[in-house]
Amino acid sequence: MSRMDHKIRTLIAVLFCCILNTTQANDQDIFAYLQAIPGMVVEELDDPPEGYRYFLLNYEQPVNHLRPGLGTFNQRMVLLHRDAEAPTVLATNGYYTSVSTYRYNLTRILGANQLKVEHRYFAESRPEPLDWQYLTIRQAAADHHRIVAAIRPFYQGKWVSRGSSKGGMTALYHRRFYPNDVDGTVANVAPLSFGRLDHRYVTFQNQVGERSCRQALKRYQRHLLERRESMKALISDYAKEQNWQFSVPGGLDQVLDYTVAELYFQFYQYGSLDSCHEIPDGQATDEALFEFMKEWGPLSFMTDAGIKTFEPYFYQAISQFGYPKLLTRHLKDLLLFDPNDYRVYVSEWPEPFDWHAMWDVAQWVAFNSRNVMLIYGEIDPWTAAAFFLPNSTYRSTHKFMVAKGNHGANITTLNSQDRRRADQLLRRWTGVNPIEIETLDEQNEGYDEDLYPYLTFNKHIK
Structure with a gap:
């Protein structure tokens, strides 16, 4: 037998093996397939969306993927299964995950399966004991890699990861370390801060909207x-x-100072320029001033439950992500506490800051990424730290800006020309023709937990 004949026979054997494994996976019921995954606990839930099956998954993950013997935790996921041949949307949530049938816009546009993953160290996906040194972007990316490796063999359609805000950041971090796990990524309003107290946000806040x-x-x-x-x-x-x-050291004085300072940022983050006429003036009653603060200020973040729930986010911001410097100069003579001091949010202050992490991701996104779509809102303060991404047909990458858009910018808020371009990218990645859907997420069974974590959190603690 010649060397060429041997190579051909080997290639045929490999292809036959792959086809056989795929056939065996798809001959199984999805429930049986999931149950057979080592470390996976599966529960099928009632009342799925029409055409879907609805599963709650808990998957045993190493706390430290580099040394798996150091302990494990269970990572919570929610799977909406439609068809093994359909695309699958991997929703890399940046926070906790509610057990719900909520379908993201991208899932509905593609008629896709959806796998929603809770981020490590949040809610039900917390290791015990809680060792903060393993809350890193690389460890989280390894979580998602193991999940894809375990579940993707069942599905024949393409996979697209998605996320908004911290979830979009998480999706890009996953792609940075495991670029071939999925066939494309849509990251909405995902910032890239360079260090603690990134001053680019102050410049943006001083220029956004009308004076x-x-x-x-x-x-x-x-x-x-x-x-x-x-x-x-x-x-x-x-x-x-x-x-x-409220048990913060400065009591209600600190609660007030932090909430008031954050309010300016959140007004543009979640509001619109049309809301400017609603701002109370100096003639307003105390009650009217307070009602506006309740609407736009993150009061619940300063509660004991809020600090415990979001401590993993703040730890990541302090250790690797970086975070915005709030605009407080005009309040300096009235503040008793510095709202830019994040020490109140964490039980352990990490030192030193990992400067390499975000620069590494930034370089990968800018120069090496493929099949990536970024969407930002024009008035969203987080846009001050938007990723640099070239619009490249060859790399199938594009960055979109929604005019007057806030932190809710996503594919359904694009103008008609940009939406056609976005659909072309999705079609190229998945082979599926995207469909038109309604814009409002809140009419789709709930809120995007990455975009509005304080809203869903308020519901949890009320």
Whole structure:
């Protein structure tokens, strides 16, 4: 037998083996397939969306993928299974995952299966004991890699990862370390901060929107702090109604200072330029000022439950992600605490900051990534730290900007020309023709947990 004949026979054998394994996987029921995965606990749930089956999964993961013998934790996932031949959307949540039938826009556009993954160290996916040194972007990427390796063999359609905000960051980190796990990535409003207290955000906040709106919002913040005692009394009453506890060292003074400072950022993050006329002026009652603060300020983040829930995010921000510097200069004479000090959010302050992590990801996205779509909102402060990504037909990469868009920018909010381009990318990646859907996520059985973590969190702690 010649060497060429031997190579041909070997290639045929490998192809036959792959085809046989694929056939065997698809001859199985999805429930049986999942049950056969070592370390996977599967429960099929009732009331799935029409045409789907609905599963709660818990998958045993190493705390440290480099040394698996150091302990494990169970990572929670929710699978909506439609068809083994359909595309699959891998939703790399950046926070906790609710057990729900919520389908992301991308899932609905592609008529896809959906696998929603809770991020390590959040909610039910927390190791015990909680060793913070293993909460890194590389360890989380390895979580997603093991999940894909275990579940993807069942499915014949293409896989696309997606995420919004921290979930979009997580999707890009996964691709950085395991670029071939999925066939494409859609990351919405995903920032790339360079260090603690990234000053690019201050520049953005000083320029976003109309000057008159920025000035009205700054005056409003000052009105809140000038009525400090009244606001503290209203916070106290509201906390009793909600059964909230505040144990931060500075008490309600610190709660007020941090909430007021964050409010300016969140107004542009979640609001619109049309909301500027709603900002209360100096003639407003204490109650009117407080109602606006409840709507736009993250009061619940400062509760004991809030700090415990979101501590993993703040730990990651302090250790690897970096985070924005808030615009507080106009409040300096009225603040008792520095809202840019993140020490209140974590039980352990990591040192030193890992400067290499974000620069490494930035370089990969800019120069080596393929099949990546980024979407940002024009007035969203997080856009100050948007990834650099070239619009490349060869690499199948594109960055979109939604005019007047906020942190809710996604594929359904693109203008018609950009949407056609986005659909072309998805078609190229998956072979599926995207369909039109309604824009409003909140009408689709819930909120995107990565975009509105404080909304879903409020529901949890009420």
